[in-house]
Amino acid sequence: MAIRQITAFVENQQGKLAEVTKLLADNGIDLRALSIADTKDFGILRVIVNDTDKAYSVLSQNGVIVKTTEVIAVELNDRPGEMSRALAVLDGEEINIEYLYAFISATPGRADLVLRVADNAAAEKALNAAGFKTA
Amino acid sequence: MKQRYYQEEIETMPVSEIKKLQERKLQKQIRHVYEHVPYYRALMDAKGVKPEDIKCLEDIRKLPFLSKSDLRETYPYGMLAVPLADCVRIQSTSGTTGKRVIAYYTQHDVDLWEECCARAIVAVGGTKEDVVQVCYGYGLFTGGPGLNGGSHKVGSLTLPMSSGNTDRQIQFMMDLKATILCCTPSYAAYIGESLKDRGYKPEDNFLKAGIFGAEPWTEEMRRDIQASLGIKAYDIYGLTETSGPGVAFECSEQHGMHINEDHFYAEVIDPETGEVLPEGSKGELVFTSLDKEAFPLIRYRTRDICVLTREKCACGRTHIRMSKPMGRSDDMLIIRGVNVFPSQIETVLLNEGYAPNYRIEVDRVNNSDTLDVFVELLPEQFSDTVSGVTAMEKKLANAIKTILGINPTVHLVAPRSIERSEGKAVRVIDKRKLHD
Numbered sequence: 001m002a003i004r005q006i007t008a009f010v011e012n013q014q015g016k017l018a019e020v021t022k023l024l025a026d027n028g029i030d031l032r033a034l035s036i037a038d039t040k041d042f043g044i045l046r047v048i049v050n051d052t053d054k055a056y057s058v059l060s061q062n063g064v065i066v067k068t069t070e071v072i073a074v075e076l077n078d079r080p081g082e083m084s085r086a087l088a089v090l091d092g093e094e095i096n097i098e099y100l101y102a103f104i105s106a107t108p109g110r111a112d113l114v115l116r117v118a119d120n121a122a123a124e125k126a127l128n129a130a131g132f133k134t135a
Numbered sequence: 136m137k138q139r140y141y142q143e144e145i146e147t148m149p150v151s152e153i154k155k156l157q158e159r160k161l162q163k164q165i166r167h168v169y170e171h172v173p174y175y176r177a178l179m180d181a182k183g184v185k186p187e188d189i190k191c192l193e194d195i196r197k198l199p200f201l202s203k204s205d206l207r208e209t210y211p212y213g214m215l216a217v218p219l220a221d222c223v224r225i226q227s228t229s230g231t232t233g234k235r236v237i238a239y240y241t242q243h244d245v246d247l248w249e250e251c252c253a254r255a256i257v258a259v260g261g262t263k264e265d266v267v268q269v270c271y272g273y274g275l276f277t278g279g280p281g282l283n284g285g286s287h288k289v290g291s292l293t294l295p296m297s298s299g300n301t302d303r304q305i306q307f308m309m310d311l312k313a314t315i316l317c318c319t320p321s322y323a324a325y326i327g328e329s330l331k332d333r334g335y336k337p338e339d340n341f342l343k344a345g346i347f348g349a350e351p352w353t354e355e356m357r358r359d360i361q362a363s364l365g366i367k368a369y370d371i372y373g374l375t376e377t378s379g380p381g382v383a384f385e386c387s388e389q390h391g392m393h394i395n396e397d398h399f400y401a402e403v404i405d406p407e408t409g410e411v412l413p414e415g416s417k418g419e420l421v422f423t424s425l426d427k428e429a430f431p432l433i434r435y436r437t438r439d440i441c442v443l444t445r446e447k448c449a450c451g452r453t454h455i456r457m458s459k460p461m462g463r464s465d466d467m468l469i470i471r472g473v474n475v476f477p478s479q480i481e482t483v484l485l486n487e488g489y490a491p492n493y494r495i496e497v498d499r500v501n502n503s504d505t506l507d508v509f510v511e512l513l514p515e516q517f518s519d520t521v522s523g524v525t526a527m528e529k530k531l532a533n534a535i536k537t538i539l540g541i542n543p544t545v546h547l548v549a550p551r552s553i554e555r556s557e558g559k560a561v562r563v564i565d566k567r568k569l570h571d
Contacts, residue, residue, distance in 0.1 A: 007519035009512060011549050037521045041546050044521055063551050065512055069519045098520055116519075 002070035002120045003135055004052045008045045009065035012038060020045060020064055027058045033114055035101035046101070048073075048114065072120050074113040075133040078104060083113060089130045090115075095123050139451065141257040141289065142250070145397050146452050150445065153396050153453065158192050160425035161400060165189050165198070168431050171216040174209050175201070175433060195400065195423060195434065196411055202436045206236045206376065215239055217429050227275040228375045228474055238277075238375050239429035245284065247426065251373075251381030251395045252285025258386045258393075258450070259344040259369045261315050263290030266341075268313035270304055270322060271349065271472075273297040277379025278349050278472065282317040285381060291315070298322065301329050312341040319472040320352035320360060320368070324502035327363030337365030346371050348380050349472035350504075351460055351569040357389075370459060376435055377422050383457050388449050391456030398425050401455060402434070403443050406464035417442050419464045420457065438465045466563065470497055470504045473541050477562050480543075483534050484510060492553045498566040505544070508535065512547040 010016050017036075024031065030050040037044045049055045052068060059066040076082040083102065090097060098116040105112050117123045124134045140146045148156070166186040168175050178199040179185070188197060206214060215222070217239075224240040240248070261267065267286040271278025279297055286293040294307055298318070304326060307313065316323060323345055330340065342364055348371035360368045372392050373380035382399055383392035394401050402411050403418040412418040420437045424430075439460040448456065468475045481491050489510050496507040508531075516527065528545040535543050 005519075007517075009517055009524070009549060011552060016549075039521055039525065042524065042548075044519060044524070046519070060514065063549075065514045065517045065549060067514070067517055067519055 002072050004068045005071045006047050006049060006052060006055050007067050007069050008059055010043045010045050012042050023058055023062055024055060029055045033103050070120055071114050071116045072124055073135040074127055076111045076113055078109050078111040086132055089126050090123060093126045141254040148453055150453055154192060156397055157400055157425060162189055164425050164431055168216055168433055172214060174213050198434050200434045200436050201432055211237050214430060216431055217241060222429050226277045226375055226379060236376060241428040243428050247398055248281060248378040249284030249288050252281045253288035255346055255371050255381050255384030256285050256289050258384055259346060261289050261291055265291040265314045266311055267291045267315045268294040268296055268308055270296045270298055270318040277375050281379040281381055314341055314343050316342050316345040319349050320347040320356055321502050323347050323360045327360060337363060342366045348372060350469045374437060376432055386450035386452055391458055393452045393454040393456050396454045400425055401443060414443055414445055438463050440464055468497055470506050471541050475539055479538055480508060480535060483538055487531055487534050494553050495563045508543045509546045509548050511550050511553055
């Protein structure tokens with residue numbers, strides 16, 4: 001089952017990112033995971049939050065360009081070689097990764113990998129078959 | 136003896152005789168237009184003016200003006216004054232589809248135009264011994280064909296290089312010992328830098344003069360180009376509507392451009408009221424062709440702001456001189472020699488599904504013009520990847536390039552980040568210093 005990620009377009013200018021995070025903070029939205037892809041002109045902020053619908057409406061009502069995207073979260077044991085093993089599974093199925101980011105979980109010994117692929121269902125199926133838990 | 140004029144009798148004709156010649160030609164030209172261009176005949180009829188009312192040069196003030204919008208309205212054939220079968224050529228400005236201005240030429244018109252360019256080449260010291268390197272664009276743009284034809288008339292060896300490919304330009308320039316360079320002033324400056332980068336000193340080339348037009352440039356730029364190429368740099372003026380470059384050109388004095396008065400009658404008007412201003416006043420330049428067959432234009436508003444002077448010129452030419460254009464009375468930009476209206480960019484944005492909230496920034500970096508277009512991204516267009524957004528920028532840049540012929544850099548920005556204004560929106564920021 002895929003999870004929903006919030007993606008926001010942020011201009012690469014001083015204070016712009018702070019404006020977005022302040023909107024989230026003022027509305028009591030908790031960030032679970034975050035990544036930024038940046039270029040000279042703009043950045044793309046991707047977050048997993050506790051309340052996706054609320055985050056979406058707060059940001060869009062305040063004029064931020066935002067969309068939700070379905071991504072998959074893969075649970076990994078936090079030890080060397082685990083991410084590599086997960087990616088090898090996708091490679092074996094010829095599933096292309098558009099982007100990914102990873103973070104250490106609050107649960108000790110666990111790490112999470114957030115993946116964006118063209119076909120979530122196929123990716124999950126392959127990962128689950130290889131023994132990975134996904135969310 | 137060194138040739139000083141291409142057509143001495145005409146170029147040095149006493150002013151009183153020029154005026155008589157203009158008067159005769161004007162009457163004939165007005166009759167030609169009235170009889171063959173229904174669009175202009177209707178404009179004259181609406182003002183109650185008949186060709187026979189034009190008895191002297193001053194009577195031209197009775198005639199209605201034409202502007203670019205008239206030419207667009209009558210696209211493609213509405214201003215044609217001869218049967219299409221008598222035309223041998225077209226040239227065109229850049230423009231949105233269906234909104235281009237097309238100028239038609241009979242062989243007579245081509246000859247007239249090329250003669251004007253030949254005068255410009257001889258005025259900067261050109262003879263049949265010279266090697267003229269033309270690196271204006273060839274094709275619909277008038278720059279290349281105009282100077283190419285002028286150079287043929289003079290009898291010079293013509294190098295029809297067209298624009299771009301600087302390595303090849305430099306190779307031909309050095310190997311074939313080019314003596315006169317014709318291009319935009321920014322490209323001349325770029326060639327100067329490129330020569331330096333390759334280790335050439337200004338005295339290493341064979342150039343003696345350059346004829347640089349199609350975009351505004353300053354005296355400061357002139358000094359830089361003259362120093363970097365080791366030449367004298369001269370200005371040339373013209374617009375597609377009036378045939379192309381060569382309507383006016385600089386002589387050895389480098390102090391204003393002589394207007395070819397036997398072919399064009401010049402007025403300076405107040406752009407607000409249309410009132411004709413006395414010689415020496417700053418105003419909008421208006422041209423009337425005097426002996427064109429296919430595409431004669433009466434009182435055509437150029438939107439260029441300049442000053443005319445009849446002060447005696449040391450070169451011996453008697454034709455009236457115009458200053459370098461000091462600005463525009465409309466919002467047209469000249470970028471890398473191409474005429475660009477902000478409205479053209481706006482049309483592309485709308486066609487591509489963007490809102491008309493944009494900002495255009497023009498600058499000159501290393502002597503080359505840059506065009507940056509900032510456009511607001513709409514929420515529904517947003518894809519969540521960097522490659523998605525940059526692909527949209529690239530697609531929009533290509534669409535703009537298709538229309539303008541020059542490559543912009545497109546920046547998608549957040550909604551409402553482009554300043555709104557109550558009155559006339561400031562959509563264009565020109566950071567170049569083009570006027571002294």
